[in-house]
Amino acid sequence: MSDQSQRTTGEQETRAGKFGAYGGQYVPEVLMPAVEELADAYERYVLENEDGFVDDFRQRIREFGGRPTPLSHAENLSERYGFDVYLKREDLLHGGAHKLNNALGQVLLAKYMGKERIVAETGAGQHGTATAMACAYLDMPCEIYMGRTDVNRQRPNVFRMRIHDAEVNPVDVGSGTLKEAINETMRDWATNVEDTHYVIGSVVGPHPFPAMVRDFQSVISEEMREQSRERLGELPEAVIACAGGGSNTMGAFSAFVGSAKLPGAPEGTHEPAPDVDLLAVEAGGSSLGVDKDEGYAPNSASLSTGTEGVLHGARTKLLQTEEGQIVESHSVSAGLDYAGVGPELAHLVDEGRVEPVNVDDDAALEAFHRLSREEGIIPALESSHAVAYLEEYAAHRAAGNASGDEPRAGDGPVVVNVSGRGDKDLDTVIEESAARDVAGAPTMEVFEE
Amino acid sequence: MTDSEIRGAFADGPALVSYVAAGDPSAEASKEYVEALVEGGSDVIELGLPFSEPVAEGTTIQNAIKRALDAGMTPDAYLDLVRELDVDVPIVCMTYYNLIYQYGESEARSASENASGDEPRASGGPEEFVEAAAEAGISGFVVPDLPVNESEAMYEACREHGLDLIFIVAPTTTPERLESMLDRTTGFVYVQGRLGTTGARDDVSEDTPEALERLQDADVPKAVGFGISSGEQAREVIASGADGVIVGSAYVDIVADGVENDLPAGEVADRLEELAAELKQGARKGLPEPERK
Numbered sequence: 027m028s029d030q031s032q033r034t035t036g037e038q039e040t041r042a043g044k045f046g047a048y049g050g051q052y053v054p055e056v057l058m059p060a061v062e063e064l065a066d067a068y069e070r071y072v073l074e075n076e077d078g079f080v081d082d083f084r085q086r087i088r089e090f091g092g093r094p095t096p097l098s099h100a101e102n103l104s105e106r107y108g109f110d111v112y113l114k115r116e117d118l119l120h121g122g123a124h125k126l127n128n129a130l131g132q133v134l135l136a137k138y139m140g141k142e143r144i145v146a147e148t149g150a151g152q153h154g155t156a157t158a159m160a161c162a163y164l165d166m167p168c169e170i171y172m173g174r175t176d177v178n179r180q181r182p183n184v185f186r187m188r189i190h191d192a193e194v195n196p197v198d199v200g201s202g203t204l205k206e207a208i209n210e211t212m213r214d215w216a217t218n219v220e221d222t223h224y225v226i227g228s229v230v231g232p233h234p235f236p237a238m239v240r241d242f243q244s245v246i247s248e249e250m251r252e253q254s255r256e257r258l259g260e261l262p263e264a265v266i267a268c269a270g271g272g273s274n275t276m277g278a279f280s281a282f283v284g285s286a287k288l289p290g291a292p293e294g295t296h297e298p299a300p301d302v303d304l305l306a307v308e309a310g311g312s313s314l315g316v317d318k319d320e321g322y323a324p325n326s327a328s329l330s331t332g333t334e335g336v337l338h339g340a341r342t343k344l345l346q347t348e349e350g351q352i353v354e355s356h357s358v359s360a361g362l363d364y365a366g367v368g369p370e371l372a373h374l375v376d377e378g379r380v381e382p383v384n385v386d387d388d389a390a391l392e393a394f395h396r397l398s399r400e401e402g403i404i405p406a407l408e409s410s411h412a413v414a415y416l417e418e419y420a421a422h423r424a425a426g427n428a429s430g431d432e433p434r435a436g437d438g439p440v441v442v443n444v445s446g447r448g449d450k451d452l453d454t455v456i457e458e459s460a461a462r463d464v465a466g467a468p469t470m471e472v473f474e475e
Numbered sequence: 476m477t478d479s480e481i482r483g484a485f486a487d488g489p490a491l492v493s494y495v496a497a498g499d500p501s502a503e504a505s506k507e508y509v510e511a512l513v514e515g516g517s518d519v520i521e522l523g524l525p526f527s528e529p530v531a532e533g534t535t536i537q538n539a540i541k542r543a544l545d546a547g548m549t550p551d552a553y554l555d556l557v558r559e560l561d562v563d564v565p566i567v568c569m570t571y572y573n574l575i576y577q578y579g580e581s582e583a584r585s586a587s588e589n590a591s592g593d594e595p596r597a598s599g600g601p602e603e604f605v606e607a608a609a610e611a612g613i614s615g616f617v618v619p620d621l622p623v624n625e626s627e628a629m630y631e632a633c634r635e636h637g638l639d640l641i642f643i644v645a646p647t648t649t650p651e652r653l654e655s656m657l658d659r660t661t662g663f664v665y666v667q668g669r670l671g672t673t674g675a676r677d678d679v680s681e682d683t684p685e686a687l688e689r690l691q692d693a694d695v696p697k698a699v700g701f702g703i704s705s706g707e708q709a710r711e712v713i714a715s716g717a718d719g720v721i722v723g724s725a726y727v728d729i730v731a732d733g734v735e736n737d738l739p740a741g742e743v744a745d746r747l748e749e750l751a752a753e754l755k756q757g758a759r760k761g762l763p764e765p766e767r768k
Contacts, residue, residue, distance in 0.1 A: 217671035350577030
C-alpha cells in the first residue's frame with residue numbers, strides 16, 4: 027500500500043483537475059458541457075474501468091501499438107559517460123512515437139462516449155499522425171489542424187495523416203505553429219461540440235485533459251519501473267525526458283511521483299520513488315531570454331523561464347509579456363515549439379519534485395547525430411533534447427561534490443525517454459545541420475553536382 | 476439587486492450592444508468609431524481589449540485583434556482610450572482572462588527582480604485590473620474564457636467595485652450551469668445565438684427562440700449575439716423575445732474594409748453609424764406594435 031501523504035498528485039487532485047495553483051477549466055461556455063461530459067466519462071471509464079474500458083485500452087495498445095516497448099541498454103553512450111544509460115524506446119511504438127498511447131486512449135474513449143467525429147491539432151505532426159492512425163483503426167472520421175510553418179517543415183507526417191484518410195487543415199494565422207493550431211481546433215470544437223471529441227495531444231488544456239493524457243501515457247513509466255526492476259534490480263537514479271507540452275515527460279515521470287494510475291497497473295508500479303531524479307529537458311532554442319519589445323521568445327522553456335497565467339483552458343506556466351500577451355516560442359523541434367506546458371508539470375516543478383533543465387538547438391542537433399551514429403537510433407528532434415542533456419548530466423555527476431552543487435545520488439543507471447523516432451525530422455536536420463555546421467553531422471554535399 | 480448602469484440601458488425598449496476592438500486600426504480611430512456607434516443608436520458599447528489568443532472569436536474579430544495588437548494596443552492604452560471617450564452609454568470590457576489576471580503584475584515583478592533578484596511573484600489576480608477599469612469608466616466585463624466555475628475571484632472584484640460581470644449562455648449550457656450563471660450575472664445575460672465562434676451570418680439561428688425561452692423567468696435583460704449583421708435579423712431576434720441584440724463582426728467588417736481600401740476614418744465612422752442606425756431601427760420593429768416608441 028502506498029502512503030497517500032507522499033503522493034504528489036493524488037486521486038483527489040486528479041478528479042478536481044487542480045494541481046496546486048495550476049489546472050482548472052478556462053474555456054468558452056459553449057465548450058463547458060462537453061468538458062464536463064468528458065470529465066464524467068474520464069472518471070467512469072478511465073479511473074473506474076467502467077465497461078472494461080481500460081482493459082480494452084490495454085489490450086489494444088499491446089496488439090495494435092506493440093507495447094511494451096523495450097528498455098535498451100545504450101552501450102556506447104554508457105561507455106562514453108561512464109555510467110549505465112538506458113533508453114526507453116517509445117520510438118518503437120507503432121507510428122514511431124509515444125503519441126499513440128494517448129491518441130488511442132482518447133479515440134477509444136470517444137467511441138465509448140458515442141462521439142461521431144474527431145478533431146485534433148498537431149505541431150510536429152506526430153500527434154496528428156497517431157490520431158489519424160487510431161481513427162483509421164477505430165473507424166472514426168478525423169480532421170487535423172496544423173500550422174502552416176509546421177506543414178512545411180513536417181511534410182512526411184502530413185502525408186502520413188492523409189494516407190490514413192484524415193483531413194489536414196493548414197492554419198495560416200500568426201507564426202503558423204502549434205499555438206495557432208490549438209486555437210483553431212478549439213474553434214472547430216466550439217462549432218461542432220455536440221458530436222465531436224477534441225483529442226488534445228499533450229497534458230495541457232482544461233480538466234480532464236492534463237490528468238487523462240497523463241494516465242494514458244503513464245504506461246511508459248509503469249513499464250520503466252517493471253523493466254528496471256527485472257533488468258537492473260533497482261530503480262534508475264534519474265529519468266530524463268524532453269518537455270514541450272509535457273506528455274512524454276508526465277508519462278515517464280508519473281509512476282515515480284505516485285500519480286493516480288490506470289486500473290490494472292501491476293502491483294507496486296505507482297509507488298512514490300523520491301530517490302529517482304526527474305529531469306524535464308526543455309528547448310532552450312537559441313537563447314533563454316524573451317524579447318519583450320518584439321513579443322518573441324527564442325526558446326520554448328516555459329518551465330524554466332515562464333510565468334503563471336491562463337492559456338488554452340488551464341492555469342499554468344507560460345511564455346508571455348508582462349501584460350499577459352502570449353509570445354511566439356521557438357525550437358528547432360516543431361514538437362517542443364509551444365508557449366505553455368502541462369499544469370501538473372508546472373506544479374511538480376514548483377514543488378521541487380521535477381527539475382527543469384534545458385539544452386539549446388545546437389546541442390539537440392549534435393545529440394541527434396550522436397545517437398544515430400553511436401547507437402543506430404535516429405531520435406526525434408524532441409527526444410534529441412533529452413539525449414543532449416546527458417552531456418551536462420555527466421558533467422554534473424562528475425563534478426557534483428567538487429563544485430558544491432547538490433551531488434547526484436551515485437553511480438546508478440539513468441533512463442532517457444526516447445519519445446519518438448526522427449525520420450520525420452530529416453529535412454530539418456539536413457538543413458539546420460548544414461546551416462550551423464553541427465559537429466559530427468554528415469552532409470549531402472558530396473552527392474550534389 | 477440594484478439597477479446597474481448597464482441594466483438601465485435596456486430600460487427604454489430594445490437595446491443595441493455594439494462591439495469593436497480597441498485600437499483597430501489605431502486608438503484614435505477606434506475612439507471615433509465608438510462615438511459613431513453611439514450616434515447611430517447603440518445603448519451599450521462592448522469594447523474589446525485585444526488578447527493574442529482569442530479562441531472564442533471567428534476570423535473577422537481575430538484579424539481585428541491582430542491589427543490592434545500590431546498597432547500597439549495594451550491594457551494601459553485601452554484604459555486611456557476609455558478615459559478619453561466622450562459618450563454617455565455604459566462601456567463593457569470584453570477580453571480574455573490572462574490579461575485581467577496579469578495586470579499590475581509587471582511593476583511588482585520588476586521591483587522584486589531589481590531589489591532581490593527573486594523569482595517573479597507567483598500569483599496574480601483580477602482585483603487590480605477591475606479597480607483600474609472601474610476608475611477609467613468601465614461598467615462591466617464579458618470574459619469568454621472565464622466560465623462561471625472559475626469566476627469567484629473576478630466576481631468578487633466586480634462586486635467590490637460595482638461592476639457587472641456578464642456571462643455568456645451557450646446553446647449547449649445545461650440547466651444546472653444556467654442556474655449558477657444567473658446567480659452571478661448582473662447587467663444582462665449574453666445569449667450566444669448559435670454554436671461556434673463570433674462572425675456575421677446571413678440568418679438568425681433556429682436555436683435563438685428556444686435559447687430565449689429557457690431564460691424567460693430570469694430577472695435580467697437578455698441580449699442575443701453571435702452572427703447578427705442586419706436590421707432584419709435584429710428585428711427577428713427582438714421578435715423572438717430578446718431585450719437586446721449584440722453586434723460585432725458586422726461592424727468589424729466595415730473597419731476591415733476601411734483598412735484594406737485605405738479609407739479615411741471619418742468615412743468608416745459614417746458607415747458604422749449607418750449600420751448601427753439600421754440595427755437599432757430593425758430591433759425596434761421587432762417589438763409588438765403597441766410597445767414601439
